Amino acid sequence: MVILLGLFLVLPILMALWVSLLDWNGASNPFTGQARFVGLDNYRSLFTEDGLDRTLFATSLRNNFYYVVLTVPLQTGLALGLALLVNQRLLRARGALRTVFFFPSVTSSIAVATIFLFLFQGSGAVNALLSWIGVKGPNWFADPRGVFSLLLGALGVVDPEQPSGPLAEHTVMGLSWFEWLSGPSVAMCTIIMLAVWTTSGTFMLIFLAALQDIPRELEESAAIEGVNRRQMLRYVILPALRPVLFLVLTLGLIATWQVFDQIYVMGQGAPGNTTLTPAFLSYMSAFDDADFGQGAAIAFVLLVIILVMTAVQRWVLRERGDRPGRKR
Structure with a gap:
């Protein structure tokens, strides 16, 4: 088992790490000195050097951050609700x-994404249903505007078309504060709805298996004590589901940071790079631009992000017991 893990897991990771330190176009052997060693230049171009590479990487991080922040809680909450039901x-x-x-979870993601493309067209079924209640739906997959900026614009706080002031003047990694805070685009929100719909069924089964493992006597004793359903959920069910909740959140976190197939089918970053993600940017850098070094560097930055966020999540969901006091 150790040999298999080393051959098919550890060794490829080390090879990819070496490639991230090279300027390699994939046409030669990167392990024979034919590729130019550039050290950390691929990482510097993503974080510290002004240019298109850093702007695209920052844009992909912003898009994926909103995708994670909205998708993971929604799919977890929906899955838990369906399991309880x-x-x-x-x-x-x-x-x-x-x-x-559970059916959407076993359906091909490519097929589901294609169906969503037809449903959310400008003249698709979703806009047709909205027109029945007097709402004019947007051109979903061609709308790059952020939903938070649209909300602030509707309230008269900012002008989404021509933002001004500190939000437009200050930048981080090549993007203005307004671009960071404008929220997911309308197109990205459609992909978020797709992700929540297709993944909730799988997590529902995980929660359902955990719910059926909760001793029935525990619920009956709580009912005898007079707790209502809300108290039962808060003080009995959720504490018993803590390990499973951590598992579901971790799986959701990893999957959402690695989202690729829906992005590839539903826009490939369009409109205006508002659906671009680090995983797809890594693919574009390596296979479209023949810059495998930068593609590997993006992949390792993504790995670090996932590990850090998983550690933070584990710390938040840890068991909080009483600290041992001094012995007297």
Whole structure:
């Protein structure tokens, strides 16, 4: 097992790390000195050097950050709610409901993304339904405007078309504060809805298995004590689900930072790079621009982000016991 892990996991990671330190176009052997060694230049171009590389990387981080912040809580909350629903003992057709809720998770992501493209076209079914209630829907996949900037513009706080003041004057990694704070684009929100719909079924099954492992006597004793459903959820069910909640959040966090297939099918960064993500940018740098060194560097930066956020999440969800006092 150690040999297999070393051969198919550790060794490729070390090879990719070496490639991230090279200026390599993929046409030669990177391990024979034919590729030029550049050290940390690929990483510097992403963080410290002004230019298109840093701007695109910062844009992809911003887009993916909003994607993670919105997708992970929504899919986790929806999955937990569905699990609580289908776990009701008096509910009829529980098996059929579980199948219906889980079905999107086993459907091809490419097929689902293609269907969403048709549904959310300017003249698609979603806008047709909105027109019935007097709402004119946007051209979803061609709208690069951030939803937070649109909300602030509707309230008269800022002008989304021509922002001014400190938000427009100060920049971080080549993007103005306004661009960082404008929120996910309308196009990215559509991809978020797709992700929540397709992943909630899988996490529902994980929560359902954990709910069925909670001792029934624990719930019955709590009911005898007179707790209501809200108190039962807060003080009995959620503490029992803490390890599973950490698992679901971790899986969701990793998957959302690595999102690629939906981006590839539904826009490849368009409109205006507002659906660009680090995983897709890594692919573009390596296979479209033949800059495998920078593509590998982006991948390792993404790895560090995932590890740090997972560690923070583990710290937040840790067991908080009483500190041992002094012995007297």
